[in-house]
Amino acid sequence: MPPATHRLGSLTLIDEERATVLPATRELLDRYRTASPAVTWRWESAVVEVILRHGSTSDARALLATFLDDPEARRRLVPVFARHGDPSTAGQLVAACLDGGRLRAGVPAEVLHAVGFLGYEPAERTLWEHVEGPYDEAMNACLGLLHLPCRGLRTDIAGALERHFGANLFPEFLPVLAAKTGDPSWLGRLVEWGEGGASTDCNGGLILGIALHGGRARPAFTQLLWNPLWEAHGPGTGSDYWAYAGARVLGLSMAELYAELGARLQSDADIDDKRHCLSVFTALLGYWAGRPWLGLRSAPDPAETSDALRDLLFAWSTPNRDDSLIGLAGQVLDSGDRDLARLHELENELHIRAVHEVEIRSLAHRYENER
Template sequence: MDVVLRYGSRSDAEALLPVFLDDPGARERLVPVFARHGDISVAERLLEAGVEAGRLRDGVPTGVLHAVGYLGCESAERMLWEHVEGSWHESMDACLGLLHLSCRGLRTEIAEALERYVGASVFPEFLPVLATKTGDPSWWEKLVEWGEGGASADCNSGLILGIALHGDAARAAFTRLLWNPHWEAYGGGTGSDYWAYAGARVMGLGMPELYADLIARLDSETDNKRHCIDTFTALLSHWVDREWIGLRMAPVPDESSDALCSLLFEWSTPHEDDSLTGLASRVLDHDDSLVTKLHHLETTLRNEARHELELRVIRSR
């Protein structure tokens, strides 16, 4: 299914929709295909089959909430909002769906909900991504204070993405939080690393910029060098995977695997390993798990680079 998601088309979405509707609960993995390759008619059919009386039918995956919003189905706006205070998955998918809609009719309700939860340690985790829908451009500052104050690191993914969604005004704040241990932007268990990656894409941060920032921090007197390497490694892992994240405002990274290999894993001279792995080895033990992970990422990238070259040769014939 990953191949269809990455390389499919509208015809794939159309062909798979009846299969999904026959047993939605057993075919949850098809939902991203409908979002990425479908259109408004697909969204309307998902709504018709999957929603009753303003709520998802039993057994329908919550990803449908994200999909119908992603596909621009404005008529779903109120229904999505009614799911924001639901279960964790319901709330996340509803918020991500609403992110792609105008939310003009919800501006006041979103602002009131944010004000009600601001400063709390636990809250609907992805509600902060809707801060830009309030019309108040200063919300990013409140999100930063929230994340560095009361919010639990187990509940900060929406804050991370919400800050990034404010664009250039929040660019410096977003970059700082990546390297701030308090935010735990490396956290795979909490999902913070994934949404930090998504936020970097929303911000338009490229790997060269992030790597230059990492080098500067490793050359500084900071006590958080391991954390910086951990965060960068987590971001790079997602960069290598190139997974589809379901955000129209997050362009796919344009660096090729070959370019990433050259940037991160080539030595500038034959006399000293000043690659990413070499820099990490100066801070960490050579057998540290992070160094091992970087070696694995290098191998994966080099394999991907060879695959990209083969595809270019085939396409040029």
């Protein structure tokens, strides 16, 4: 007798496969099938985050067909295919989403990132053809190429970098490929570019590109974090996000960054520089707490638990004086400063996340004992 099947959206799951699919995935598929208004972007984003953190290949396989039914409307699913997919997933995405080496109409550019992240080398040249295209396509193509050898593209990458070097505006994420050239001089040149003619609107690719040069880039990267010229705290340009990504690539810990912040706040730097340093640190901490999936194999999640972060940053060493991060910030910032308010929010967020981490461990322990 064949195994029982269950219809979900446009996909049929056999019992064995259904058992390995998260309840969150089944609920998402059910909502897609019943009525699209039931899938608000807030709810969908929350569910996708759960699937990213706790899903598996089965979840990616279950969601792929329903994504291909309406790629534009279900673009938030693409990271699931990257994180939990396999080479066959990449092949299916390429076959369904590209035509003549270009994205089909209505297909989100994130597919380019996913295909590269999955290591699908046949698409290497196709991704390169998108690098100087529209912003979303160019960014996702570059991020995808980071995960491919690019041996046959070294000359092309070096030539493109040379053409744009020193420019005010340029394909923002082209610099993330600088390390692929094999030319170590690009580390210093990216720093020079960022501190010279580059617009801060294009900082993200330079920041990440510097970090991708590995351990020898640590001094330059930490310097740019605190340098106001780089505006590494900027949410509008995305510089704060890519600064976080770069910190993850280099394996920087929050303890290291906090020690550097403390030294700068205790230095004789002027008040504006100290405010800037606090803004950068607050922005990084926000991402440290939220831990967004970056889609970079070289950038694992932080090792620190939420509880450890809360103790490191918000505990008082004595009950008589607030020498925590909030206390230090209060010596520099006005009581109504938005960064100070944000730090109070982050203290609360870390508490909630610490409770959630304990719940997850407890439920996992109970499940193991009941098996």
